[in-house]
Amino acid sequence: MDPVTLSLVLLAVVICSLGAGLWIFVGLLLTALFAFLVLLGFPVPRIGSILTPVILKSVFSFELAAVPLFIWMGEIISGTNLAAKLFSGLAPWVRRLPGGLLHANVGGAVIFSGMSGSSVAATATIGRVATSELIGRRYDPSLVYGSITVAGTIGIMIPPSITLIIYGIVAEVSVAKLFAAGIFPGLMLGLLYSGYIFVRSLINPALAPAQQDAYSWRQRFAGLLGMAPVLLLIAFLMGSIYGGFATPSESAAVGVFGAIVIARFSGGITLADLYRTGMNAVLTTAMIGSALAAAAVLATAIGFLHLPQMLSEAIVALNLSPMMLLLLLTLIYVMLGTVLDGISMVLMTVPIVLPLLTTAGFDPIWIGVYLVLMVEIGLVTPPIGFNLFVLRSITGVPIGQIALATLPFFALMLLGGLLLSIFPQIALWLPAQI
Template sequence: MDPITMSLVLLAVVLVALGSGAWIFIGLFLAAFFSFSVLLGFPMARIGSITTPIVTQSVFSFELAAVPLFIWMGEIISGTNLSAKIFSGIAPWVSRVPGGLLHANVGGSVLFSALSGSSVATTATIGKVTTRELTSRGYNPSLVYGSIAVAGTIGIMIPPSITLIVYGLVAQVSVAKLFAAGVLPGVMLGALYSGYILLRCVMRPEFSPPQADHFTWGDRFRGLINLVPVTLLVLFLMGSIYGGFATPSESAAVGVLGATIIAAFSGGLTLKDLYRTAMNAIMTTAMIGSALAAAALLTTAVGYMHLPQLLAEGVAALNLSPVKLLILLTIIYILLGTVLDGIPLVLMTVPVILPLMAGAGFDPIWIGIYIVLMVEVAIVSPPIGFNLFVLRSITGVSIGKISMAALPFVAMMLLGLALLTAFPGIALWLPSMM
């Protein structure tokens, strides 16, 4: 069986397994078992001897310890009124800019995502605060829904990012350097979203109603007080990692403490809340850890089949330039993003995509940022884009309407990809300084 056929068969098995409603780790385990037993013809005894050390090694990584801690930090922050304070702190500074408070959606998402590390949490918390407020003030609903749905995806680009941690573990790339690489692309995407909002509101002034609120400079500087807690925590987290004072896991532990202090001073934090958020973090971590173990096993099976090397040779035979290869892979990711989401997309594709792109001369750290950007597109791709459903549950607006509102912002994501390709230093400059 040629490598292309084997890859298609393996992809079909994974899609069928996941499409059946099975949990992610079960679908990936089934695909790995199918690869070993059917495609490779290994006996059960050999499969067992391969499975035990691979699974054990994948879930006992020290860097994996950062996952539950960052998730717990995000859970604690999401239960506070911090998102409302972020919005109120940014609003006075953007009220006179075309697009007005729509820019606070984007800026609030960037800041909040730097604490939560989750696009779903960012969309849910910022969306709850802003959707009704902005639509009632007369802002264009499409810009409101689109900006919230897509700005929330910055949560998996701006560190701490669970998706970047997962990529780093699968690709064996420094998580600290990946965190550094995600900062400028995340800020760039936020600037592109705000730029689109500004342009649309300049062309169609009715999309952004005249502001009834008149903020003085005193209001603006008082609003900055609301941004102090999140800014200090973000600076401490990122500074400890980039300064070499702490590993991501150690920084995450301090982040949990900082989030607890912020939540306590914000009011409403109880021991019951801490227990609930801790249990949510444990359950999410169990899902990610089991999926990582299954993905490691699938990666091993793919290695035994020599698919990365064979596919690399096949692509090399096509004589595609790096740019043409990137375009082809982007189309594949967009198609996969319509049926897969987030971490499953990373776990499924990295074992095959990484050697192809590395062989074409792309830096593994840059590849991580590229894949996360593709995951961002997947998060707002119908029919299963998580952010679409989160926003639907908040607003009651149809998935179709929210999807159409998000499309122009998805175009901004692809523009961001073009800029990253033309200027790879956007992602690689900060890691090179470490």
């Protein structure tokens, strides 16, 4: 069987499994067993002897310890009023710009991302705070919905990013370097979104009516003071990692403590809240850990099939340039984003895509950032785009209207991918300084 057909067969098994409503880890595991039993013809005892060490190695990873802690930190922060403080703290500084408070959407999402590590959390929290406020001030609904939906995706690019941790574990790449690599691309995307809002509002001021609110300098700096706990915690988290004082996992533990302190002085937090947020983190971590184990099993099966080598040889035979290969993979990821969630995309494709791109000369750190950008695109791609459903649940607006509002920003995400491809140092310069 040729490598393209083999890849399509495996992909079809995964998609059919997930489409049947099976959990992610079950779909991946069934695909791996299909490969071992049907394609390779391995006997069951041999499969068992292969899988045991693979599963144990995948889940007993020190880097994986950071995942539940960062998720718990994000859960705690999402229950506070910090998102409202971020929005109100940025509002006085951007209200006179073309686009006005829409820039506070983007800026708030970027900053909040540095606390939550989750695009869904960033979209939901900023969306609850900003949507009714901006619609009430007669801002153009398409710019409001579009900016909130895509700005929330930055949550998986700006560290601490759960998706980057998962990629780092699967690809065996330094999580600290991946965190550093995600900072400038995340800021770049935020600037692209704000730049688009600026230009649209400059051309048609009616899209973002001028606000009559007057702020004194004292009020402006008081707003910044309200943001100080968030900024200090982000600075402490990143500083402890890159200053060499803590690993990402150790930093995550301190982050949970900082989140509890901030929550205590931002409206209070009870033991029941800690239990509820902790259980949410446990459930999410169990889902991720089981999916990681199944993905490791699938990667092992793919290795026995020699699929990465065959695909590499097939790509070389096509004489595709690195950029053409990247364009082809981008189109594939956009299509996958219509039916799969981000974690599934990373776990399914890294075993195949990583050797292809490294063979073509791409840096594994850069590949991680590229994959996260593809996942971001998937988060706003109908019909599965999770951020579309998150905003719909908050606003009650039809999913089609929200999807239409995100189209210009979707194009900006693709532009961000192009810039990242032409100027890879956007992602690679900062990790090189560590």
